[in-house]
Amino acid sequence: MPRRLLSRQIRPRPLDDQEIKQYLRVYNARGLYHHPETFPRLCSQQLFENSAPLELEVGCGTAEFLCSLAAREPGVNFIGVDIALRPLHKAVAIASSLQLTNILFLHANFSQMYPLLEPRSLRQVYVHFPDPNTRPKFQRRKMVTPAFLEAIHPALTSEGELSLMTDHSALFHEMLATVEADSRFQKTHAERYLIGFEPEVKSRFQRIWEHHGLPILRLEVRKKQP
Numbered sequence: 001m002p003r004r005l006l007s008r009q010i011r012p013r014p015l016d017d018q019e020i021k022q023y024l025r026v027y028n029a030r031g032l033y034h035h036p037e038t039f040p041r042l043c044s045q046q047l048f049e050n051s052a053p054l055e056l057e058v059g060c061g062t063a064e065f066l067c068s069l070a071a072r073e074p075g076v077n078f079i080g081v082d083i084a085l086r087p088l089h090k091a092v093a094i095a096s097s098l099q100l101t102n103i104l105f106l107h108a109n110f111s112q113m114y115p116l117l118e119p120r121s122l123r124q125v126y127v128h129f130p131d132p133n134t135r136p137k138f139q140r141r142k143m144v145t146p147a148f149l150e151a152i153h154p155a156l157t158s159e160g161e162l163s164l165m166t167d168h169s170a171l172f173h174e175m176l177a178t179v180e181a182d183s184r185f186q187k188t189h190a191e192r193y194l195i196g197f198e199p200e201v202k203s204r205f206q207r208i209w210e211h212h213g214l215p216i217l218r219l220e221v222r223k224k225q226p
């Protein structure tokens, strides 16, 4: 099945109003374009009304991985951003069934959210299995670009890390080259990149691509210390 159809296979259960109110925020494209200042900024204070550390997954999809982190670390806040609503409804159902109080899902195009990033607010950013967008007309939809790194760098805490992974070899090597060209980041590992990832709970797309026998290619970087 083509990658772009995989999200359509998701069948979330109906959500009640309380679950939507608790877990889902909409950052609509028109509002973000014209008045980004009217939306809560991406920091614990504005989204959770506390000062706990914050982790972000860009393109979280159904968020099995992020929800498992939130369940394991109740003293940390988590936000999952996705441009598609259907996987987010599934993510909300998972968070609700685990009764999580430290996770929120933002329905938004992340590339429009750069003005809402707060300096030194994110201790971890995950971009796991981003859409490859290999067709020429979709090039501008790529997630990990020099502009993305420009936005994420100041938003990371001094120890903050960025985790990138995909099964798609061409996309991985493109992301690797983009990150390696940015001298403000350094790898957290001695190897040029890592193969495999064994979290307690794997994301939906990690499970799909591993089932197809594809190796998971991974890169972790942090800000270079001054």
Ligand SMILES: C[S@@+](CC[C@H](N)C(=O)[O-])C[C@H]1O[C@@H](n2cnc3c(N)ncnc32)[C@H](O)[C@@H]1O
Pocket (backbone or CB within 6 Å): 007, 058, 059, 060, 061, 062, 063, 081, 082, 083, 084, 087, 108, 109, 110, 111, 127, 128, 129, 130, 131, 203, 204, 205, 206
């Ligand atoms: C292949 S899925 C991976 C989902 C999840 N990270 C996982 O590992 O299962 C990629 C996700 O990125 C989302 N996405 C693509 N472009 C985006 C954007 N500009 N802003 C936010 N989410 C985006 C898609 O809707 C999709 O849910």
